[in-house]
Amino acid sequence: MAAILTMDDVSKRFGALVVTDRLSMELRAGEALGVIGPNGAGKSTLFNLIAGGIRADSGKITFSGHDITALPPHERCRMGIGRSYQIPHPFTGMTVFENLLVGAIFGDGRGEAEVYDLCIDVLRRTGLLRKANALAGSLTLLERKRLEMARALATNPKVLLLDEIAGGLTEHECHELVDTVRAAHATGVSIIWIEHVLHALRAVVSRLIVINFGQKIEDGPPDAVMASPQVREIYMGIEAGASVTVPEPADA
Amino acid sequence: MIAALPTYRVERGTTASRIGTILGVVLLALLIALPFLTGRATLRLAIEIFAYLTLAQMWNLLAGYAGLVSVGQQAFVGFGGYMLFALVLFLGLNPLLALPVAGVLTAAVAVPTAFVVFRLRGAYFAIGTWVVAEVYRLSFAQVSALGGGSGMSLPAAAVRGIAADAQLRESIIYWVALAVALLALATVYLLLRSRWGLALTAIRDSEPAAESVGVDNDRTKLVVYLVVAAVTGVTGALIFLQKLRIAPDAAFSVNDWTAFVIFMTVIGGIGRIEGPIVGTLVFFVLRALFADYGAWYLMLLGLVAVAVMLVAPKGLWGYVADRFALQLFPVQRRVRLLEEPRA
Numbered sequence: 001m002a003a004i005l006t007m008d009d010v011s012k013r014f015g016a017l018v019v020t021d022r023l024s025m026e027l028r029a030g031e032a033l034g035v036i037g038p039n040g041a042g043k044s045t046l047f048n049l050i051a052g053g054i055r056a057d058s059g060k061i062t063f064s065g066h067d068i069t070a071l072p073p074h075e076r077c078r079m080g081i082g083r084s085y086q087i088p089h090p091f092t093g094m095t096v097f098e099n100l101l102v103g104a105i106f107g108d109g110r111g112e113a114e115v116y117d118l119c120i121d122v123l124r125r126t127g128l129l130r131k132a133n134a135l136a137g138s139l140t141l142l143e144r145k146r147l148e149m150a151r152a153l154a155t156n157p158k159v160l161l162l163d164e165i166a167g168g169l170t171e172h173e174c175h176e177l178v179d180t181v182r183a184a185h186a187t188g189v190s191i192i193w194i195e196h197v198l199h200a201l202r203a204v205v206s207r208l209i210v211i212n213f214g215q216k217i218e219d220g221p222p223d224a225v226m227a228s229p230q231v232r233e234i235y236m237g238i239e240a241g242a243s244v245t246v247p248e249p250a251d252a
Numbered sequence: 253m254i255a256a257l258p259t260y261r262v263e264r265g266t267t268a269s270r271i272g273t274i275l276g277v278v279l280l281a282l283l284i285a286l287p288f289l290t291g292r293a294t295l296r297l298a299i300e301i302f303a304y305l306t307l308a309q310m311w312n313l314l315a316g317y318a319g320l321v322s323v324g325q326q327a328f329v330g331f332g333g334y335m336l337f338a339l340v341l342f343l344g345l346n347p348l349l350a351l352p353v354a355g356v357l358t359a360a361v362a363v364p365t366a367f368v369v370f371r372l373r374g375a376y377f378a379i380g381t382w383v384v385a386e387v388y389r390l391s392f393a394q395v396s397a398l399g400g401g402s403g404m405s406l407p408a409a410a411v412r413g414i415a416a417d418a419q420l421r422e423s424i425i426y427w428v429a430l431a432v433a434l435l436a437l438a439t440v441y442l443l444l445r446s447r448w449g450l451a452l453t454a455i456r457d458s459e460p461a462a463e464s465v466g467v468d469n470d471r472t473k474l475v476v477y478l479v480v481a482a483v484t485g486v487t488g489a490l491i492f493l494q495k496l497r498i499a500p501d502a503a504f505s506v507n508d509w510t511a512f513v514i515f516m517t518v519i520g521g522i523g524r525i526e527g528p529i530v531g532t533l534v535f536f537v538l539r540a541l542f543a544d545y546g547a548w549y550l551m552l553l554g555l556v557a558v559a560v561m562l563v564a565p566k567g568l569w570g571y572v573a574d575r576f577a578l579q580l581f582p583v584q585r586r587v588r589l590l591e592e593p594r595a
């Protein structure tokens with residue numbers, strides 16, 4: 001499979017703090033890739049670099065064969081990069097349906113009436129149809145996280161970036177979420193999923209990368225990655241492959 | 253994934269908006285007839301109210317939606333006013349015709365202005381707009397053909413060009429002011445209902461999220477800035493057409509054309525169409541009751557602003573609207589499911 005997204009020797013620092021350290025990786029078209037690593041390792045920053053919220057200091061990012069390193073976020077979205085924020089950023093004064101409309105109209109570049117069906121479909125797939133007319137500001141944290149994913153899906157992305165959307169869910173909700181992500185994946189969307197809830201992640205992804213101190217320290221099949229000594233050291237006490245949830249990060 | 257989409261309809265209107273429309277039509281008929289019902293003093297007050305309604309709507313669009321907190325609206329008011337005088341004086345244009353031209357010219361000068369102030373963010377943007385307005389003021393004070401620092405009056409011949417009779421002239425200016433206020437309101441309403449409105453409201457609520465779903469924040473803001481400049485310029489021209497006199501200090505007054513306007517918008521409810529309308533009316537009621545108390549009056553305005561911010565941070569309209577889910581101008585879309593989804 002061809003790579004749809006590549007990062008080539010990308011670095012980013014905030015003052016003296018190096019948050020992304022000469023990181024290279026690739027995502028193949030149609031692939032589902034998991035990203036794990038301790039808090040503050042630079043996982044969310046990775047998404048910001050890919051989606052354009054922050055610019056790389058050095059290195060190169062390509063998407064579908066185009067160099068996107070210097071492109072603004074809205075252009076990257078229109079090219080097919082859809083993202084969710086770890087800390088939800090809903091359009092609070094708009095209804096849930098309108099939140100999706102913004103994504104569908106501007107991210108997918110179509111007229112308003114043409115995208116109604118798409119938005120209704122995404123609302124249903126993400127379990128938000130009942131909340132279609134609710135103001136996004138009135139949603140609970142869990143609903144806001146679902147809205148993050150729904151709004152990104154409404155932009156009709158080729159690559160979907162999911163940042164810690166499974167924390168705090170009940171067993172049942174977690175299963176529903178996994179089904180939703182799988183369904184999106186099944187339509188051909190490539191996925192990168194940052195997640196602490198390992199069993200949810202492993203139900204979807206076929207490859208895992210591990211970030212620590214801004215560096216990629218592992219990259220490979222989930223079983224092999226979880227078995228590596230370095231990863232076991234980071235996730236001390238957690239058996240690889242076990243259906244265990246890493247504690248919710250304090251900053252979430 | 254296509255299968256079994258529920259049947260639905262997307263609706264815009266609300267009961268409040270339908271009642272509002274009927275009341276609005278009645279009110280409009282009354283306002284159109286007002287010159288036949290009252291004297292010149294009332295008309296003058298009404299013109300001023302319409303001008304402020306327009307200014308507040310525009311500042312709300314800029315600050316409440318696009319996040320561009322300008323404290324330099326007097327730049328556009330003053331520039332529009334001066335363009336009216338220049339067009340009448342140098343080109344012999346009829347003052348009424350000069351109004352829209354002044355708006356176009358103000359939008360034109362807003363392009364290089366935007367080039368400067370758009371490099372600044374947040375508080376720096378605010379200060380930048382003020383500095384630009386000061387530059388405008390100082391520049392116009394240098395133009396001796398427009399009266400320099402002491403200003404000038406509109407030539408009597410041009411004034412008679414509107415209407416020979418003073419009463420009729422005041423009525424005409426009144427109708428024009430009413431039309432401008434309505435057009436501004438309609439512009440804001442239609443803008444917010446359109447896809448631009450979705451983008452703007454998204455920017456209002458979260459700039460990073462807006463750009464992450466494909467909204468070109470900078471371009472959207474620029475378009476809004478230029479529209480606001482044009483309408484504010486027309487309003488400035490109108491204000492000084494009524495005054496028949498212009499001078500740099502009055503034209504570029506930060507107090508009159510920005511501070512009061514911010515007061516109206518914020519106490520009424522920033523980031524909603526209804527807010528500036530409510531705020532403007534409250535302002536004029538306060539002024540009618542207390543303006544004679546001089547400095548005390550200004551302190552009272554400050555106190556009212558602080559009280560409203562503490563009790564109702566979303567403004568008076570925001571307070572009421574959130575309680576009763578009111579929307580007089582239905583910009584929101586509601587999904588009505590006509591049939592349960594076949595699961």
Ligand SMILES: Nc1ncnc2c1ncn2[C@@H]1O[C@H](COP(=O)(O)OP(=O)(O)O)[C@@H](O)[C@H]1O
Binds near residue numbers: 014037042
């Ligand atoms: N905009 C920013 N300015 C300064 N420091 C930041 C910024 N964003 C993230 N950081 C820092 O970069 C580090 C990595 O953050 P992040 O990518 O959010 O980590 P993770 O998602 O892996 O928990 C953290 O130490 C965080 O405090």
Ligand SMILES: [Mg+2]
Binds near residue numbers: 043044045086
């Ligand atoms: Mg993170």
